[in-house]
Each structure stands twice: as structure tokens, then as C-alpha cells.
Amino acid sequence: NKNVAAEVIGAVDYIICDIDGVLRLNNVLIPGTSETIKKLRNKGKRIVFATNNTATRNEILVQLNELGFDSNIYEIMTSSFAAALYFKKLNLPGKTYIMGENSIFEEFKNLGVATFGAGWKKPADLQDIIDSVVDEEVNAVIIGYDFYANxxxxxxACTYAKKCNNLWATNCDKTFAPPKTGSFPVVVPGTGAFVSFVETATELKAKFLGKPTTFFFECLKLLEPNLDQNRTLMIGDSLKTDIAFGNQNSFRYTCLVETGTDCCDDILNTNDPILVPSHYIRRLSDLNKYL
Amino acid sequence: NKNVAAEVIGAVDYIICDIDGVLRLNNVLIPGTSETIKKLRNKGKRIVFATNNTATRNEILVQLNELGFDSNIYEIMTSSFAAALYFKKLNLPGKTYIMGENSIFEEFKNLGVATFGAGWKKPADLQDIIDSVVDEEVNAVIIGYDFYANxxxxxxACTYAKKCNNLWATNCDKTFAPPKTGSFPVVVPGTGAFVSFVETATELKAKFLGKPTTFFFECLKLLEPNLDQNRTLMIGDSLKTDIAFGNQNSFRYTCLVETGTDCCDDILNTNDPILVPSHYIRRLSDLNKYL
Structure with a gap:
């Protein structure tokens, strides 16, 4: 209600806001959300759009602005940019093999971190593949979502991960929110499924970088050094990703919106306190009348 | 030694023999093994070549005969033929989606079990994929090794497995034996890695059909109805696949050869009695002098 909304908004300087399922769904604007963001900005709140999407920040920026969010690049944190920031900080010798889409390569390149793996030629047969895996200088492997996986x-990825015993992933999302189409739901596998493949073949455990990890929080802090968890609100549609991220990193408030993956019933069905938000609203734009 | 060899060979009518790592390595004959098989046949032993390889029986037959094994189709059991036999027996209504190589489709077709999934056109984008997953009549999904996975x-595979809640795999091998090449070993992922991908995205557990499962033993029994475990010897190079298969299915004898995946030290390093063979020899052809 109005008092609760006023209290929470009044008590925070930072709002970390997920994108898919909160602001938009399948690239379509969820009505009223751009107005909410505008009103929050007008109240002096610092907004960061934080997504496990592996698109580049520039791609996300263009998409958000097409939907009317009037954003800028400094408001956007993605799991691939986080991975690039984190590897920049690690400053490993050698280079990193990336299995993922071009956006991940681009973010690493923008920060000057040496990688390879993009645009490989199609192999003729297994021996052709085996003969190509010879680089002694690999220091780590990063797995991301890869539409063109083969x-x-x-x-x-498996060979280099095993060789350097250093396996990372941009995020652990097992699937994307199922598209509403046809007579049964389509399962759209996410990065977590690619990671399972590599973990099984290598018997390694991947270190994840996106929400809900503390790595991702460290990356947020690189972008926003003054972020104070005591004055921060996390808004998201996924308990395991967004709410867990807020709780695990000691954000004062976490708020679930029901326009994406999870709903109020999912809160009631969990026993894990890390997955329970401090607040929930039907849709982000429900805040508009209190702002 | 000679007495032990004579005792074991004398006590069995059936010898179930793995192929890769026992008879050949990377498609090259392991010297002397064709002579061993010939000598065992001359002693009246019934040989079955049992492999988790998903090639067709005909393909395996041609390969074995090129290496001098003078085999016939009735001696060969593969994980894809086993899957086809098993599904023939299940006699499910509708049809089965197969993710795997053409050999798997062929074995199912040979037995008249309805499947689909082969030779799909390359999709333009994710929506194109989503729009194509509409078949109401799918009863099961089978995952096999797939060089052309995309x-x-x-x-x-994930969508249909989730829809019909019925996920199978030809075998659970996580990798192939690493090829000896270059300065570090190449990891060649097997069917088990593909299965992990699908299990993660669907939150289902696959039922496996190859060695060491009892399903595979049931398939062997379909091929060899008179097989008596009390008079059977399993020979293989993998503790988890071959030796476990023999032990789990109460074969009287199991024998490890050290020409493939595992060696004597691996026996000493396991605490699981199901993985411990009753006998072991350096190489299959070590038997030649006792036959």
C-alpha cells in the first residue's frame, strides 16, 4: 500500500532492477514500466538495470531506449559485461576461451581482455576438431548462452577447461521464461544447460558470474563504488536469480514482481529464506500511483 | 596364469566382449585380439560383442570384419540397437523423438518403431525453432551421441521430454577414451554430457539403456534368450561400464583388460564392489597362449 511504498522508496538511494519479466516480456514493453522508472529517477533514485542476459550493454541500451526508458550505458550491467570486468580484475596471464555469442567476446574485447573462440570454421570431422585443440596459453574457459553451439x-571448451582446471559461466539460468505458444510450453535452455554438458564431460564444477552470485555483486560495485546495501532495493521476477541476489548480498529490500517467471505462490512454496523477498507487487507499474 | 584361465574359460558358454579399448583402439586393431576371438569360437564359446557405441550393427560388423574378426550380425549388440529393441517391446503409441546420429534412427526404422528428428532443416532464429515444436504425438525422447548437435x-529434445515426461538415453558414457595427441589430453564428450544438458533444462532424470544397465541386459536376453549368467564371462576395459554391467547382472566372471580406459590401479582405488572384476589381464591376447 501507499505507506509501505513510501517507506521503502524513501529509505533507498539505489534500485537494482532486472529487465526481462520486469520491464519487458519477450521484448515487448510491460505497460507503465517506463513511467515507473522515470518517476523513480525524478525522485533522485539511482537505477541500475542488472540482467543475466549476455547481450552487450550497448545492445541492451538500444533495446531499452526503443521501449522508451531513456537510459544510458552507465545504468546497465549484464552478465557478459560482469564477466569481462571480473576477468579484467583477475588479470590472468594468457587468454580465455569463450563458448558463447559474439556479445560476450565484444565485452571482453572492449576491456582489453584476451580471448578467443569466436567465428571458428566448421570442422570436417572429429579428428579435425581434436587436431585444432592445441593452444598452450589458455588460462580459463567461460561458458555463456550460445545459439550457435556445436x-x-x-x-x-571441455578440453581447455580440463587442461587449465578453470571453468566459469556468465550465469546459471537453466532456461528462459517459457514462451506462451502452441498447446504445450516450449523449453528454451539457458546457459546453465550448456554448463552441465561441460561439467559432466570434464568432472569440473563451474564458477558462476551472474545473479545471484557475490561475483556479480562485486562487479556491480566496480560500476557503482558507492553502492550501500543498506540503502538498496532489488526488483526482479525470479526468486532464484533476483531475490536470492538481493538477499545473499544483504540488500535491505527485495521486491518480487509477478510479470515474469515467479509469482506469489512460489514464495509460499519455498522453505529457503534466501528466496523470500521483503515485498512483492503484481507489476512494477503498480508503484506509479505512489510516486 | 594357465590354471585360472583354463578354469574360467571351461566354466563359461557365453563371452560378452566390449569392442573399443578391448579389440581395437581408435579404430586400430589391438594386436592378437582377432586370434583370441577365433580361438574362443573354436572352443565352442558363444561370443557377443556388446558396445555402447551408437553406430548401427551393420556398421560395427563391417568395421570388425575389416580388422579380421570374421563376425556376423547376430554377434553384435549396440546401445542404439538395444534402444530400438527396447522401444519395440514397450510398444508405445505415437512416435519417439531422437536426438542423435543417423545410426540410431536406422536401427529404430529397421524394427519398425516410429521416430522423427533426423535431417532437420537449419532454423533461422529462436522463434523459428519454437514454432517448429508442435507435435502432439510424441511419446518419448531418446538422447544419443550427436556430432551434429545444435x-x-x-x-x-527438451520440450518434448518435458511434455511427455519420458526421457531416455542410449548410454551414460560421459566421454570417450581420450585420444593420445598433442601435449595435453583432448576431452571428447559422450552421450552422458548431452543428457546432462537436457536434464538440467527439463529438471527430468533420464533412463539409460546401454551398459551397465539392466535394460541393456534385457536387450541381450532378447538377442540371446538362453544366456545363463552363471556360465557367462564379461570382458571390458571400463570398470563403470563393462565390469559394473557384468556384476550388476550377476555374471559369474568379469575380466578387465588394461588396453583402454581403466587399469589395475583403478581397481585398487575403488571402494565399490560393483566395480571390482573377478579377474584382470594386461591385454586380451594374453589369453592366446592358454587357448
Whole structure:
């Protein structure tokens, strides 16, 4: 209600806001959300859009502005930019093999971190693949969502991960929110499924970088050094990703919106306190009348 | 030694023999093994070559005969033929989606079990994939090794597996034996890695059909109805696959050869009695002098 909304908004300087399922759904604006963001900005709140999406920040920026969010690049944190920031900080010798889309390569390149793996030629056969995996200088492997995944990439990722015993992933999301289409739901596998493939073949455990990890929080802090968890609100549609991120990193408030993956019933069905938000609202734009 | 060899060989009518790592390595004959098989046949032993390889029986037959094994189709059991036999027996209504190589489709077709999934066109984008997953009549999904795996196949496999809650795999091998090449070992992922991808995205557990499962033993029994475990010897190079298969299915004898995946030290390093063979020899052809 109005008092609670006023209290929470009054008590925070930072609002970390997920994108998919909160601001938009399948790239379509969820009505009223751009107005909410505008009103929050007008109240002096610092907004950061934080997504496990592996698109580049520039791509996300263009998409958000097309939907009327009037954003800028400094408001956007993605799991691939976080990975690039984190590897920049690690400053490993050698280079990192990336299995993922071009956006991940681009973020690493923008920060000057040496990687390879993009644009590989199609192999003729297994021996062709085996003969190509020879680089002694690999220091780590990063797995991200890869629409163009193929067996050659999997062999390469597994071999280098095993060789350097250093396996990372941009995020752990097992699927995307199922598109509403046809007579049964389509399962759209996410980065977590690619990671399972590599973990099984290598018997390694990947370190994840996106929400809900503390790595991702450290990356947020690199972007926003003054962020004070005691004066921060996390808004998201996924308990395991967004709410867990807020709780695990000691944000004062976490708020679930029901326009994406999870709903109020999912809160009632969990026994894990890390997944329970401090507040929930039907949709982000429900805040508009209190702002 | 000679007495032990004579005792074991004398006590069995059936010898179930793995192929890769026992008879050949990377498609090259392990010297002397064709002579061993010939000598065992001359002693009246019934040989069955049992492999988790998903090639067709005909393909395996041609390969074995090129290496001098003078085999016939009735001696060969593969995980894809086993899957086809098993599904023939299940006699499910509708049809089965297969993610795997053409050999798996062929074995199912040979037995008249309805499947689909082969030779799909390359999708333009994710929406194209989503729009293609519409078949109401799917009864099961089978995952096998797939050199030509791509994201469209994974989405399809995951969606249908979730829809019909019926996920199978030809075998659970996580990798192939690493090829000896270059300065570090190449990891060649097997069916088990593909299965992990689908299990993670669907939150289902696959039922496996190859060695060491009892399903595979039931398939062997379909091929060899008179097989008596009390008079059977299993020979293989993998503790988890071959030796476990023999032990779990109460074969009187199991024998490890050290020409493939595992060696004597691996026996000493396990605490699981199901993985411990009753006997072991350096190489299959060490038997030649006792036959």
C-alpha cells in the first residue's frame, strides 16, 4: 500500500532492477514500466538495470531506449559485461576461451581482455576438431548462452577447461521464461544447460558470474563504488536469480514482481529464506500511483 | 596364469566382449585380439560383442570384419540397437523423438518403431525453432551421441521430454577414451554430457539403456534368450561400464583388460564392489597362449 511504498522508496538511494519479466516480456514493453522508472529517477533514485542476459550493454541500451526508458550505458550491467570486468580484475596471464555469442567476446574485447573462440570454421570431422585443440596459453574457459553451439565448441571448451582446471559461466539460468505458444510450453535452455554438458564431460564444477552470485555483486560495485546495501532495493521476477541476489548480498529490500517467471505462490512454496523477498507487487507499474 | 584361465574359460558358454579399448583402439586393431576371438569360437564359446557405441550393427560388423574378426550380425549388440529393441517391446503409441546420429534412427526404422528428428532443416532464429515444436504425438525422447548437435535439436529434445515426461538415453558414457595427441589430453564428450544438458533444462532424470544397465541386459536376453549368467564371462576395459554391467547382472566372471580406459590401479582405488572384476589381464591376447 501507499505507506509501505513510501517507506521503502524513501529509505533507498539505489534500485537494482532486472529487465526481462520486469520491464519487458519477450521484448515487448510491460505497460507503465517506463513511467515507473522515470518517476523513480525524478525522485533522485539511482537505477541500475542488472540482467543475466549476455547481450552487450550497448545492445541492451538500444533495446531499452526503443521501449522508451531513456537510459544510458552507465545504468546497465549484464552478465557478459560482469564477466569481462571480473576477468579484467583477475588479470590472468594468457587468454580465455569463450563458448558463447559474439556479445560476450565484444565485452571482453572492449576491456582489453584476451580471448578467443569466436567465428571458428566448421570442422570436417572429429579428428579435425581434436587436431585444432592445441593452444598452450589458455588460462580459463567461460561458458555463456550460445545459439550457435556445436560439438566442436563443446570439445574445445571441455578440453581447455580440463587442461587449465578453470571453468566459469556468465550465469546459471537453466532456461528462459517459457514462451506462451502452441498447446504445450516450449523449453528454451539457458546457459546453465550448456554448463552441465561441460561439467559432466570434464568432472569440473563451474564458477558462476551472474545473479545471484557475490561475483556479480562485486562487479556491480566496480560500476557503482558507492553502492550501500543498506540503502538498496532489488526488483526482479525470479526468486532464484533476483531475490536470492538481493538477499545473499544483504540488500535491505527485495521486491518480487509477478510479470515474469515467479509469482506469489512460489514464495509460499519455498522453505529457503534466501528466496523470500521483503515485498512483492503484481507489476512494477503498480508503484506509479505512489510516486 | 594357465590354471585360472583354463578354469574360467571351461566354466563359461557365453563371452560378452566390449569392442573399443578391448579389440581395437581408435579404430586400430589391438594386436592378437582377432586370434583370441577365433580361438574362443573354436572352443565352442558363444561370443557377443556388446558396445555402447551408437553406430548401427551393420556398421560395427563391417568395421570388425575389416580388422579380421570374421563376425556376423547376430554377434553384435549396440546401445542404439538395444534402444530400438527396447522401444519395440514397450510398444508405445505415437512416435519417439531422437536426438542423435543417423545410426540410431536406422536401427529404430529397421524394427519398425516410429521416430522423427533426423535431417532437420537449419532454423533461422529462436522463434523459428519454437514454432517448429508442435507435435502432439510424441511419446518419448531418446538422447544419443550427436556430432551434429545444435541448439534447435536441444530445444526440441527438451520440450518434448518435458511434455511427455519420458526421457531416455542410449548410454551414460560421459566421454570417450581420450585420444593420445598433442601435449595435453583432448576431452571428447559422450552421450552422458548431452543428457546432462537436457536434464538440467527439463529438471527430468533420464533412463539409460546401454551398459551397465539392466535394460541393456534385457536387450541381450532378447538377442540371446538362453544366456545363463552363471556360465557367462564379461570382458571390458571400463570398470563403470563393462565390469559394473557384468556384476550388476550377476555374471559369474568379469575380466578387465588394461588396453583402454581403466587399469589395475583403478581397481585398487575403488571402494565399490560393483566395480571390482573377478579377474584382470594386461591385454586380451594374453589369453592366446592358454587357448
Amino acid at each position: 560439438y566442436a565448441k563443446f570439445v574445445t | 541448439y534447435a535439436k536441444f530445444v526440441t
